[in-house]
Amino acid sequence: MADDKITINRPLVGIIALACLGIAGYLYWLAPQDLFAQQDIATGAFMRVGLLMLAFWLALPTKNRDAAWANLPPWLFVAVIVTIVLFATRPKIAIPLMLFFGILGFVLRPRNKKRRPPRY
Missing domain, CATH: 1.10.287 (Helix Hairpins)
Known part of the structure; x- marks a missing residue:
């Protein structure tokens, strides 16, 4: 079975x-x-x-x-659970943390691989 x-x-x-x-x-x-x-x-x-x-x-x-969920690492699952518990216990920190991680994600995002050819 x-x-x-x-x-x-x-x-x-x-x-x-x-x-x-x-x-x-x-x-x-x-x-x-x-x-x-x-x-x-x-x-x-x-x-x-x-x-x-x-x-x-x-x-x-x-x-x-x-x-x-097939390709997610286990630490991400734990991080999501901890984040949910943290936001449930202290909801006032949710907006500043979301802003911080949004800015951090914008700064650390992968860059485009396309580059301009050099000018001669």
């Missing part, structure tokens, strides 16, 4: 995401407010599940591309 390969149906995940987001949109904008008692809860639940399925659909592998 360990040798069985599980196939992931990427189009079905996308359809589920669109259906959940569509139902959430209908409940939020078009349905009457007194349709049922827990309408706000159902709207929020469909929205969250739809967004989660959409993120999962984006991360799944395609025929031409590996999964989004």
